[in-house]
Amino acid sequence: MVSKEVICRWDISRTLSGWIGRWALVGISLATSAGAIAPWCFQSSAGLARRASIRSFAEDFESAEYYPIYRACRLVHTLTDHSVDRRIGVGENWIQWSLGQLYPPLLRTQDAERILEQGIGDCAERVAVLQSLVRRSRLETRIVGLGGHVVVEVHANGTWYTADPDYGVVYRGTVDELATSSREKLAKPLIRTGAPLGTIHRYVSLLKSVEDNIAMPLNCPISPRLHWVERISFFIVNALPCTLWMLCGLIWLPHIGEKTDRR
Numbered sequence: 401m402v403s404k405e406v407i408c409r410w411d412i413s414r415t416l417s418g419w420i421g422r423w424a425l426v427g428i429s430l431a432t433s434a435g436a437i438a439p440w441c442f443q444s445s446a447g448l449a450r451r452a453s454i455r456s457f458a459e460d461f462e463s464a465e466y467y468p469i470y471r472a473c474r475l476v477h478t479l480t481d482h483s484v485d486r487r488i489g490v491g492e493n494w495i496q497w498s499l500g501q502l503y504p505p506l507l508r509t510q511d512a513e514r515i516l517e518q519g520i521g522d523c524a525e526r527v528a529v530l531q532s533l534v535r536r537s538r539l540e541t542r543i544v545g546l547g548g549h550v551v552v553e554v555h556a557n558g559t560w561y562t563a564d565p566d567y568g569v570v571y572r573g574t575v576d577e578l579a580t581s582s583r584e585k586l587a588k589p590l591i592r593t594g595a596p597l598g599t600i601h602r603y604v605s606l607l608k609s610v611e612d613n614i615a616m617p618l619n620c621p622i623s624p625r626l627h628w629v630e631r632i633s634f635f636i637v638n639a640l641p642c643t644l645w646m647l648c649g650l651i652w653l654p655h656i657g658e659k660t661d662r663r
Contacts, residue, residue, distance in 0.1 A: 422651055429644040436638050438491040447517035450479045454516060454529070458536040467537055467556040469563060470570045476530045477568030483520035495633040510621050511630055523566035524550040524622050530565045535619065543622045544575045545614040546606040550622060551575065567603065568593055579610045 457475055461467055487507040490497045492514060500507035508525070512532035515521045521529070527550050531541050540555040544562075551564045553574050562571045562578055569589040571578055578586060583604050590600045621627040 422648075425644065425648055425651065429641060429648055432637075432644060433641040435491075435494040436641050439493070442491060443517065446519065450516040450519055451513060453479060454512070454533055458533055462537050464537075467534070467539060469534070469554055469556045469561050472533055473530060473563040473565050473570045474568050476526055476533065476565040479516065479519065480526050480529060480565070481520050482522065482526070482566060484522045486515070486518065486521050486525055488514075493630070493633055493637055495637050496630060499629065499633070506626065506629055508623075508626060509630065510623065510627055523564075526565040527552045528621065530554075530563060531621070540618055542618050543616040543620065545622075546575070547609065547612040549603075549606055567595065571607075575607070575613060575615070576610060578607045581607075583608070 453475065457472065461472075486509070488497050488500060488509055492509075496506060509515060510525065510528040512529045515525045515529050527543060531543065531552050534541060534554050534556070542553040544551055544553060549566075551562055554561050554563055559572065560574045560577075562573060562575055564570070567590065571586070571589065573581070586604045586607050587600050590603055595603070616622060
């Protein structure tokens with residue numbers, strides 16, 4: 401037969417562990433809630449202005465018969481600066497950031513809103529912003545890798561264009577068509593931007609070489625895997641606090657009801 405003293409010690413232990421568990425759940429719920437609202441709380445005025453410029457441009461030409469692809473490319477080029485150091489911060493998406501500690505490529509982003517928030521990105525990230533912009537007008541796009549550099553082909557105004565927001569240039573025709581063009585024709589847009597001769601020579605050589613080009617399917621992001629990781633982790637970051645707070649309610653309400661009945 402179990403003594404009353406043993407039963408009393410067991411009740412006290414069970415009550416203490418339950419109390420710790422309930423408050424630990426509240427703490428985790430608060431932490432995940434902070435992770436969900438952090439991206440909205442720390443938006444910069446410059447980032448908001450960049451996103452507003454993109455939205456305004458998209459709304460102006462969403463249903464226009466003629467789409468100004470040259471202006472769209474120059475807009476993205478102007479709003480963002482080239483940098484290879486853009487990485488996801490823990491405050492932007494703590495789940496993706498955590499996964500990125502295990503697999504560093506997941507620290508990159510293709511989300512146009514995030515890229516515009518900081519205003520920096522490499523060629524692929526600036527292309528992601530331009531692709532997002534033209535897709536708002538339901539234009540077909542195809543991302544093409546040129547031996548390490550990334551451009552996007554856009555079908556607008558009844559023809560294909562090759563746009564490069566990293567250099568702020570647009571060519572009429574696909575990448576394959578440009579490979580057969582003269583070097584002088586390919587160099588002209590870069591000369592107008594004031595690019596150094598060495599840069600122009602290297603860029604024209606990229607366009608002329610097709611053996612190492614990699615073309616993505618129509619309207620596909622440059623990395624479908626990263627695209628889905630971003631979408632799924634964003635959903636979890638926002639859904640997890642709601643789930644935890646519901647669990648808190650299920651655990652705390654019966655406990656509060658028991659105290660009320662005892663009184």
